[in-house]
Amino acid sequence: MVEVISPASRLHGSLTLPGDKSISHRYAMLASVAGGLSTIRNYSSGADCHSTLRCIRALGIEVDVQGTEVRIRGGGLHGYRAPAGDLDAGNSGSTMRMLSGLLAGQPFPSRFTGDESLSRRPMQRIMEPLRRMGAAVEARDGKFPPLVIRGGALQPIEYEMPVASAQVKSCVLLAGLMAEGLTTVREPVRTRDHTEVALREFGADVESGPGWARVRGPARLEPRELIVPGDLSSAAFFLVAAAMLEGSDLVLENIGLNPTRAALVDFLAAVGADIQVLDIGMRHGEPVGVLRVRGSRLAGGVLEKGLSAALIDEIPVLAVMGAVSEEGLAVRDAAELRVKETDRIETVAENLRRLGIRVETAPDGLRVEGRQRFRSGTVDSFGDHRIAMAFAVAALSADGPVAIEGAEAASVSFPEFWSKLREAAA
Numbered sequence: 001m002v003e004v005i006s007p008a009s010r011l012h013g014s015l016t017l018p019g020d021k022s023i024s025h026r027y028a029m030l031a032s033v034a035g036g037l038s039t040i041r042n043y044s045s046g047a048d049c050h051s052t053l054r055c056i057r058a059l060g061i062e063v064d065v066q067g068t069e070v071r072i073r074g075g076g077l078h079g080y081r082a083p084a085g086d087l088d089a090g091n092s093g094s095t096m097r098m099l100s101g102l103l104a105g106q107p108f109p110s111r112f113t114g115d116e117s118l119s120r121r122p123m124q125r126i127m128e129p130l131r132r133m134g135a136a137v138e139a140r141d142g143k144f145p146p147l148v149i150r151g152g153a154l155q156p157i158e159y160e161m162p163v164a165s166a167q168v169k170s171c172v173l174l175a176g177l178m179a180e181g182l183t184t185v186r187e188p189v190r191t192r193d194h195t196e197v198a199l200r201e202f203g204a205d206v207e208s209g210p211g212w213a214r215v216r217g218p219a220r221l222e223p224r225e226l227i228v229p230g231d232l233s234s235a236a237f238f239l240v241a242a243a244m245l246e247g248s249d250l251v252l253e254n255i256g257l258n259p260t261r262a263a264l265v266d267f268l269a270a271v272g273a274d275i276q277v278l279d280i281g282m283r284h285g286e287p288v289g290v291l292r293v294r295g296s297r298l299a300g301g302v303l304e305k306g307l308s309a310a311l312i313d314e315i316p317v318l319a320v321m322g323a324v325s326e327e328g329l330a331v332r333d334a335a336e337l338r339v340k341e342t343d344r345i346e347t348v349a350e351n352l353r354r355l356g357i358r359v360e361t362a363p364d365g366l367r368v369e370g371r372q373r374f375r376s377g378t379v380d381s382f383g384d385h386r387i388a389m390a391f392a393v394a395a396l397s398a399d400g401p402v403a404i405e406g407a408e409a410a411s412v413s414f415p416e417f418w419s420k421l422r423e424a425a426a
C-alpha cells in the first residue's frame, strides 16, 4: 500500500491514541498465567499485540476480544497446554522474547516462528539466560528464529545483561516466576520497567530499583481488571510533527508517561519544543497524562549513552526532526538500531537521502545536518512500522507530496495512524 502525504502547515485538535504496545503485551502475558479471568481495556490495536494473543490462545488459554477490550482466563503458571503446531510471533520481537520466558518453565516443547524480519533478529540474548536457568533452547544457526524451547523445572539465577534490553530483562523475570527462589536481573543502563510494574500489579513478589529487578518464584498471580494507557511511542510521531510545524497546537489525551519511557518529553523540551504535561495521574502503577505541544523552533542536539537506549524506538522520527532543526542531530551508542525490525540506521539514512537530506552513518548511529528542507519524493517503509510513520512526519514539512511505499507496515503498532494523521492535519 502506498500513502501519499502532502505538506501541512500545522497539526491541531485533540487526539486519543491506541493502547501502549509494551504494556499490552505484558498485561496479556501475565493475565495468561494468572489464576482466573482478567479484563484488559484499551488493548493495543497493533498487529504485534494481537500476535501475543494468538500465541496465548494456541497455548490453550481462553482469549475473548471485543474491539479493544480483551478478556483472558488464565489457569495459573502451569495452565498452558502443548500447542498443536508452531507458535507464530509474526513481526513481534516482544512476543517471541518475552513469551519464551514463560515457555521455558512448561513441561512440553514449543516451536516459535516469526516473519522474515523477525527471523533475522538475534535470539542468543534470551537463549543464554534461559539455558542457565535449565531450559533447552535451540535456534537456526544457533541464534535466529525459529526457536525450539524444551522447558522444565527452572533454577533461579542472577543475571547480568550484556545488552540493554527490556525484552531480555522481562524474559528472565517471567521465567523467574516459575523458578524456586530469587531471580535477579541487572542491566547495563536503565530500560523500561513495565514488567516490574505489571508484576507488582498482578500480585507477584517483585523488588526493583534503577538498573536491577528481582522476582521470587514460584509466584501466584491474581487476575486483574486493567486499562492500558495510550502509547507514548506512537504519540512521538505526532509530538515531533506538531513541534516541527509552526502553527500547530495539538493535545494528546491519556498518554502513558512512565519515567523509563518519558525521556522523549524531556528531550523535546530540551531542544526547544513547546511541550506541556497536563493532568498527570496514576493507573495500575503507571503514570498517565495529557500532553500539549505547539510548533516551535527546534535546536537539535546529541543523543548518546543511556539516552540513546531510552529513546531507541523514537530515533527514526527524531532523525527526521534533526534535518529541520538548527544544529541537526547526532546519534551515538545506538548500535541496537541495527537489529530492530529493520537496520534502522540504514533505513533512516536511505529514506532521508531519497528526500534530499544529507546524513552520515556510523556503526552505532548517524548524524543529520540541520537547516535542511525535505524534497518531494518516494520513500519505503522497508516493512518497518516506525520507518513508515517517521517518514510521514518528514512528508508534512516537505516542499511537495511524499509517497510512502509499504505504508501498511504502520499497522504493526498503530493501524489508525494514517487516519489520525489526516484528522490532525485537516
Ligand code: S3P
Pocket: 021, 022, 023, 094, 164, 165, 166, 167, 168, 170, 192, 312, 313, 336
Ligand atoms: C520493548 C523493548 C525495546 C523496544 C521494543 C519494545 C519492550 O526492545 O525497542 O519496541 O516492550 O520491552 P529491546 O528490549 O530489544 O531494547
